[in-house]
Amino acid sequence: AARLVESGGGSVQAGGALRLSCTASGLPARSNPNRPNCMGWFRQVPGKEREGLARITVGGDNTWVVYQVKDRFTISQDSAKNTVYLQMNNLRPEDTAMYYCAAGGDDYCDLPLNRRVVNYWGQGIQVTVSP
Numbered sequence: 001a002a003r004l005v006e007s008g009g010g011s012v013q014a015g016g017a018l019r020l021s022c023t024a025s026g027l028p029a030r031s032n033p034n035r036p037n038c039m040g041w042f043r044q045v046p047g048k049e050r051e052g053l054a055r056i057t058v059g060g061d062n063t064w065v066v067y068q069v070k071d072r073f074t075i076s077q078d079s080a081k082n083t084v085y086l087q088m089n090n091l092r093p094e095d096t097a098m099y100y101c102a103a104g105g106d107d108y109c110d111l112p113l114n115r116r117v118v119n120y121w122g123q124g125i126q127v128t129v130s131p
Contacts, residue, residue, distance in 0.1 A: 022101030
């Protein structure tokens with residue numbers, strides 16, 4: 001079964017940095033049309049919608065980062081390790097949330113803000129930023 005496993009979360013003071021990792025396993029084979037074409041990150045705070053932050057084309061270099069964080073967050077990947085990263089710099093208390101790794105097909109590549117087109121989710125990892 002497909003799995004996305006996040007790591008790298010935790011607590012940090014404002015102004016600090018964290019790098020989240022998401023390692024994929026058990027995804028459909030490259031020849032399978034259901035294989036995800038994009039992976040990325042969402043975050044969610046209690047009582048609010050899950051919001052898209054960034055996505056990258058699997059094995060490619062096409063990236064997208066939501067404008068609210070694009071001067072502080074960077075998405076990258078190590079294809080050999082099936083791992084996608086989210087580098088988060090200059091963290092703020094409002095970045096405190098549960099962060100989720102996501103994977104999906106062309107719909108997700110085209111609509112990285114839309115949680116409904118994500119095919120696979122990680123279990124989530126907490127990031128807490130203190131003032």
